[in-house]
Amino acid sequence: MPPIPQERTHVNLASTRAFIFDLDGCVYNGNTLLPGVDAVLAALRGSGRRVAFLTNNSREGSDELLAKLRRLGIAAESEEIVSAAEVTGPFVRERYGPSRVLAVGSPRFLRLMAGAGHAVLPLEEYRRAQVVAMGHDESFAYEKLVALSRAVRAGSAFVAVNRDPRLPVEAGEFYPGCGAIVEAVAVAAGVEPVVVGKPEPHLFRVALERLGIERQAAVMVGDSLHSDIRGAQAVGLHTIWIAPPDADAGAVRPDLTIRAYAELLPAL
Template sequence: MSSVSRERLVDGYDLLIFDLDGVVYLIDRPIPGAVEAISQLHAEGRKLAYATNNASRRSSEVAALLTGMGIVARTEEVLTSAAATAEVLAERLAPGTPVLVVGAEALRAEVTAAGLVPVGRADDAPEAVVQGYGPQVGWTELAEASVAVRAGALWIATNADRTLPSPRGPLPGNGSLLAVLRTALDRDPDLVVGKPEPTLFHTAAHRVGASRPLVVGDRLDTDIEGAVQAGMDSLLVLTGVSTAADLLAAASTTRPTYVAHDLGGLFDLAGVVRLPSSPEYSAERYTNGWRIAGGDGARQLTGEGSALDALALLCAEAWGGGEPVRGGGEAAREVLREFGLPY
């Protein structure tokens, strides 16, 4: 639980796969330091890919958005859940098959590019319903989808993110819209294509022949769980949806390999920490100036040092079945406050 190694984190991997919302930008604003970090990766000749569950933009549009922010990106580096979902539909349906699309224009464009015919009403006899995030999606679209699915149409979702990060805090995502139909239909979609399914990550690695990729994300339930399913190491950055409290409560299937405040942790040894892989209960825990000890509901964090080292120790305690921890000194309480944890 000390620094990850003597080399920078980035030096141990041959491909960096970035989530976008909450990692590189929030909606359309770059996260502080992200442009500089990715520009440095480009300057070093690193292989990069972007894998996003957001189905409201096509890959070319995402690449253009990144380029407009100062991040040079190629269309082939961007993998979207919309494009992946259209590919799945094309594999299952004959060319020219009507598909009811609930989502943004980008999803309709991907369905069209896959040789299928987007429609908007259940009366058009669609053989499938594809549902992705779109800010304009409302009751009318959801009602048509409900009728079509009840009539026997295949129901496929681009992703199931409950929320989207934004400068104003988390906003409803496609998972929230899926919940409306889940309630109305009393069933789940037939297939969810995007993260945490590992398809986007495997595709990114295959395209460039990478053997040791690192997934960088801000969500435990999509980015990190998807990396675990794909058998890839992962870095959680605390710039988006998942918080330190979420990390302490993470199930084994959603635990990252590393955690950092932001993308600067790719280069700064002091800005990233490796998390314990399989902690067990211990009466006392130590790491780099920090200690957790005590019992009977009075476990305390004491000492001083790096906040990330303290967070890694707190993860070992929580994941090892330990009791809640409180600060046993001002330095410890300050760390707990910094991460929004009870102190």
């Protein structure tokens, strides 16, 4: 397979102060590290650069993601991980205040919403909901679709952790993602959601605030042209695209395109 031309522009990676990495499909697929990512992260830390991990994950908090990174041999700290699941509760509180929330998703996501000061309603109390909040829900069923779409149609604010249609796992396989069930509610209710995660700007801004670095001094590393590259460019970040096999960037122009992390090491 021929190499992808590297779209270097005005970014100087050797002087870039912070690198923000997507997780799924970028640091790991399922429970398998991408080849060479450990060497890149070690080189960055060894040269004093800041590292953060930015994920649309709607099921887990930063502590669970940290435990997974460490299991896979990646050194990290909890404050370096920005999880969309963890950010959604504070996002809803800032925008709508402490609310009665009809939430679906993982048990951890529901606890995170309650921990942010919201009253999480049982499904049968959907008429009382002020906000509907949706994460990835492996037990999603028709009765949930009915309650969520009726609540949104009746005027509840509609918030989605992300709108990713698929979750990549090993061997090129995937699971339907949060976006797949969000779409069902959006179609049934006739209302589009407010999205917390990438490619919307909120998650990127949280990462930059946590790093304490201006956007011009940071670069986003990701595999999704839509969520990672276009989203990062919209807030003024430099970008590195880890191109999946046979992928074509089309009209999108990352600052640098690579197929493997080994191509990135010499530029650091």
